[in-house]
């Protein structure tokens with residue numbers, strides 16, 4: 092069982108001076124645009140309910156204005172929710188008094204922003220130690236902790252340097268070190284790497300993954316970049332118009348996008364290496380169970396009834412035995428049992444084979460190719476049409 096670190100229950104955020112009115116209209120089903128026209132209140136987050144597990148990197152994606160920043164700022168109550176509960180380690184922070192909230196923020200959470208938000212008149216060391224200073228920690232201790240954090244991001248040699256002497260990538264490392272200095276359980280990262288050029292950005296992503304492998308934190312990471320989301324995210328939440336419309340691993344979302352908006356995010360992704368044969372195996376083919384006394388005539392009759400030219404023969408345990416065709420059955424009529432493998436060279440595809448690996452097999456086989464699991468159990472078959480459909484994303488992209 093995964094341990095829940097952060098939990099949101101029916102969380103809403105309405106911006107404006109009369110959120111209650113807007114909230115009641117929203118709960119009655121009125122559209123956000125209409126609510127804005129009627130009340131001038133704008134819906135930032137609408138009915139967010141989900142859990143984030145301890146130790147995972149949870150990426151939030153969505154178009155500009157979909158509510159990502161608002162959602163993340165609700166998690167540390169930088170923004171006050173208009174309704175709902177936000178639990179950190181099972182404690183509802185929406186009902187906490189400010190001293191307890193401050194304690195939770197100081198001990199458990201840190202935030203990294205897109206704009207590095209460093210103080211120009213402070214050295215790298217003092218920038219990193221700044222939050223600890225606000226927390227009333229002694230100079231010796233905070234410098235010690237700041238140095239530990241700078242060591243983690245590879246900037247220990249820069250303690251006395253001032254921010255303007257650093258490149259963008261280094262400044263964001265300082266931002267990250269500042270967030271790491273109080274050793275938080277939870278890191279909230281709002282487009283933290285978006286301002287960096289692609290190479291540095293990729294380096295920072297690797298750095299974050301390395302840090303995460305050394306010390307498991309719970310990371311909530313906003314991104315509008317699919318590659319980044321897929322590289323970093325254990326799970327991805329997709330936001331649309333203030334709502335969380337889908338949560339899952341990138342594979343899960345790719346295989347089963349909740350709507351066209353979600354699909355559009357993943358358009359262009361090469362699914363060939365992600366989706367496996369079992370995901371697209373269809374059970375539309377006619378399967379004939381080999382039984383004593385059920386011979387070629389019976390098989391012919393079954394195929395005729397289904398108006399099919401091929402049948403997939405399985406035993407009573409659904410293990411795949413071979414394929415028969417109407418033609419081959421006609422050649423050897425009136426047998427008491429079906430001779431399997433009438434067709435020579437019947438390839439089978441293993442359940443976990445990825446699409447890129449099976450394209451050649453399916454393309455060169457005149458019938459749907461059977462998919463079997465490790466016990467040879469028949470799971471269905473893949474036709475050229477279903478393979479093309481599954482490869483649609485890639486195909487669309489190439490033809491744009």
Ligand SMILES: Nc1ncnc2c1ncn2[C@@H]1O[C@H](COP(=O)(O)OP(=O)(O)OP(=O)(O)O)[C@@H](O)[C@H]1O
Nearest residue numbers: 106133134135153154155156157158159160161162
């Ligand atoms: N302080 C505010 N006052 C009024 N409306 C706001 C405020 N902050 C955000 N909003 C509205 O809430 C909605 C969500 O905004 P939010 O900034 O959370 O989106 P986002 O997905 O983070 O966008 P971006 O990717 O551009 O940062 C938007 O419609 C926005 O206009």
